[in-house]
Amino acid sequence: MTESEDYDITWTMPHCVLTLKLIALSFDMWDGAKMKKGKQLSATNQQTALLNTPNILELFGFVYFPACFLVGPIFSFKRYKSFVSDEFPIENESMSLENHAMKRLLQGLGYLTAFQIGVTVFNVKYMISDEFWETSIFYRHFYCGLWAHFALYKYISCWLLTEAACIRFGLSYNGTEKTENGTVSKWDGCNNIKLLRFESATKFQHYIESFNCNTNFFAAEYIYKRLKFLGNRHLSQFFTLFFLALWHGLRSGYYMTFFNEFIIIYMERELESLISKTQLYEKMWNSYLKGVLYVLLKMYTIVFMGWSLAPFDLKIFWKWWRVYYSLYFSGLLLFVPWAFVYKPLIIMAIKKYCKNKDKDSIKAE
Template identity: 70%
Template sequence: MWGLVLSILGYMNISPVPYLASCVGTTEPALNLLISILAAYPLAIVYHQYINQNNKLRNIYFVITGLDMAFFNFGLSMIHNLIPAIVIYFSTMVLPGKFNVILTLVFNMAYLLIGYVVTESEDYDITWTMPHCVLTLKLIALSFDLWDGEKMLKGDASLSENNKKTALVKSPSFLELIGFIYFPSCFLVGPIFSFRRYYDYLNDKFPLHETEIYDKVAMKRFLQGLAYLAAFQIGVSVFNMKFMLSEEFREVNIFYRHIYCGLWAHFALYKYISCWLLTEASCIRFGLSFNGFEKNKDDGKLESRWDGCSNIKLMRFEFATKFQHYIDSFNCNTNHFAAEYIYKRLKFLGNRNLSQFFTLLFLALWHGIRSGYYMTFFNEFIIIFMEKEFESIVSKTSTYQRLWASYFKYPLYFLLKMYTIVFMGWSLVPFDVKVFSKWWTVYSALYFSGYIFFLPWAFVYKPILVYFIRKPKSA
């Protein structure tokens, strides 16, 4: 009940949080968020020491600690996160799967968008809409899983293996639903996980006796999270948006501007990575992250995996040489949701590019109503479209294969790395500043280089590239 205590101290104007926030140069809501993320780790230790042995107390513990955390961060505004839970609980009882999915999707997205209209400003806001983002995806996924459960009972052969793993043939009880929503490690910033995972976790389907193994994994992730948090603080003090919005930014060399923007974005993303690493650490420490067994490469023995709640693949992110690497490594659980519950469910459209476009549109809408979100996901669409076609054409040539088989692979890797850093910065600018006037200011300083580089691909660059590759050799 630490959250309730700190909240009471806050109402009495004797809480240490405002003072600490001023000391470290951040806002009180941001510090509350960090305190909550860090608090989940000791809550996991307490759980294993005193709660795990009693089956009846497990879910209640998550309900109490999660609600306590919600009240600490949002006060009475936490009621907004309870309303959709109540709605889906009753809609599941009275509506068949398909209609429950439609109602859940429409209601939660509408509730979230109204929340944005009421609370959103030009700054980075920490309000009840932040956990509501996570909640919206969890409830939409839950409604689909219940529908898949209905299909499975009917013997529907169209269900994929992934659908079968998460399908639910029984609706959760109200207390199970609240525990699932307010699970203290994931309630605020994710990662999202299926109710099937939560149910199996509560019912001893995970090897929680291997505490020593996953405790070491959890501590490693926790320390990585702290390291990335420190790197974020240092990085944004050197590379910041304030400079890019200034007149001084236009006066420096155009190449410097692009590199500066790219490095700014790289460090700006560390804010999310640090949060995900810290929350993953507590998820592992709770034992929720169990992800099956795999053979040890050295002795062939089966070992348990604890990456079921991983939201970032650090090595792939840091060594990315194309934007697909960023998609594969960053915000993995949200990308998995988008693939399984949006992209693949749009198969009836009969067009992959169209399915991808609507998936990105959904994600932009899910983030907010500011123009910057839509520009960022549009940027992602045109970049991925170009990359896939460029790679499919070039990778088949003997020249490309010879380059990667020779010492030229090192300068080629360097060029690709610079390409991803520079254009990640360019594509991420609208997402960070959100409003049109700001991202237009930065884009004009960069001479709209991304659109010159990516937009003409299908009409100009691709035909030229194909011509030279297929050009017959002179006799």
């Protein structure tokens, strides 16, 4: 009854954010119970732990806070409690609130406009059409990447608009900071997107750090860190991403997208740890090649963000599989063989480079 060839609307979608908020609330109450027993908690968990159970009125107020109960950002019950208890300096800084809220509102409208323009130029339906096959392989990769970049603007615009509402309410208070003009209040407590980091990303870790920040914080604090008993950070990361995929739904596209994130981050971290130790890597970033390297890495992130996001948007197996087929499964060929093909070759190349470097230095002496 809800499926179509264009877009699926299911009754579970509006409950995504609600689910995370209630899971976080449950963990916070559990942490509070452990604190009462004298058990040690991390500094972050201590900040959100609840020593007292919310009453029914507080619970409904927290769940259905009007600014963001459908699309987020999520926030802790302690933040909500501080807000309704008048602990934030809202009345004293109404002008500052209005300025910060207006800035986010205008940014949100700007990204919403860019999204509307972008999706008219880059259309996901075109990528599963026969016409798409008639273009070159390079064109298909860049088209898919640029489509994904503009598709993400939909989420960014929503978060900016809801953050503007949260700021204007006064919910976003995040302490104070010292500036040249004295001590000022920060109103970024409900920030869900770091625009500069997102737009300048040169690796997928930058996307994770800048995109959907509150959900990533939830995943790190309430899932990933609580899987420490597994004794393996890769396993913890895998199950965290599996949880996020399951949270989105049962469509195969969700699981493929988060699997992509797992293999890409795994490769990036290991590759960076290998090449960052070499002098060649430092020389490239400190020479005229820096600009060239930045452009190449920017192209890499845009192209393979398209690869990663296509299943998430298309959801149904035959649709995203068709796109992957048109891209000749380039992402799988690049990221899956990393551990047993590319990594050993790079290690050999680095050892050979270092060995030749040592020989040259000995000759010079």
